[in-house]
Amino acid sequence: MISINKRFEAVVIGSSAGGIKALTTVLSALPHNFPLPIIIVQHLHPQSDSYLAQILGAKTRLTVKQADEKETIVRGVVYLAPPNYHLLIEEDRSFSLSIEGHVNFARPSVDVLFESAVYAYRDKLIGIILTGANHDGNYGVKKIKQMGGYIIVQDPATAEANAMPLAAIAATTVDVILPLVQIGPYLLQLVNRSTKDSHLFK
Template identity: 45%
Template structure:
């Protein structure tokens, strides 16, 4: 799973055997169960990196990485400043930090202002992923209240990336996926139990 060299245009390194390099997942209320369902059905050899924004209580340390690690065969860790995105590893935004993906394939954490009263923000993650990875990015919007992610979905679409939204019938809270779908920029609207298979097909099927 070695990374290929960066090209001269300051694009992030492309991963071998992958049609997409990064999957950005966003969720809020009801999100832990939805994220667990998606990640637990991905193979250990999944060839893209995964970045996750789940709205969390900023006053408490998050146990999300530990919980997901017990339920998945792929590696899960809380994101740290400067992490290099690596295939088959899930990076969770820490509480009260925006998670951003840089053009060199590294991660940044930011305590910049709240976006729509939220930190971390799915919109900021998606917009940074779109700018860095362009048509090699996938955004996934899962269960949650509110509309976080909808602006970022537009950015992913405009840069040639692919957008998946959980269908409203299988979402515990349909606000976030519904707001994404209403943008008109969602490529696939899928029941929760079909999203992981779609990710494997998209990322690894054409490699």
């Protein structure tokens, strides 16, 4: 029942220092049938490889995997950028990888993911910025807002590192700022509400 009216079609999340705990909190609040794909850039040590997918996979009811090059994006799956690669979304909604230089001192970079996601999902995109000690993502959230998407930022007071949420809030008019524990439930509500609304309009 993919409806063209659906308000949202994908969620992108950017997180850095303290992000693994924050991601666990957000993702564990979501049911196994969450209707959108969730695509995440978490800054990691370049050689850390695939342990993050295991950690998050054990704490959530959703399938969690590292994004593969050219893989088609499927709803209800959580995709992680591989360490040491930028993750991009093509307009046909498949993944691309790149090893071009660091952006905001980061590879993967939140901005690179968010910017490409904007071209793929336009106004049907939800962007979330969680804890982090740098400014990565502030260009990306601006692009998402320019295109009519929705931005959720973790309340800096509840963030292990507040620089990334603060930078996002300073960059654009974000839709909502929430304490960490409320982000998952809010996201679920937002997505369910918009799905229901689209049924009413049909």
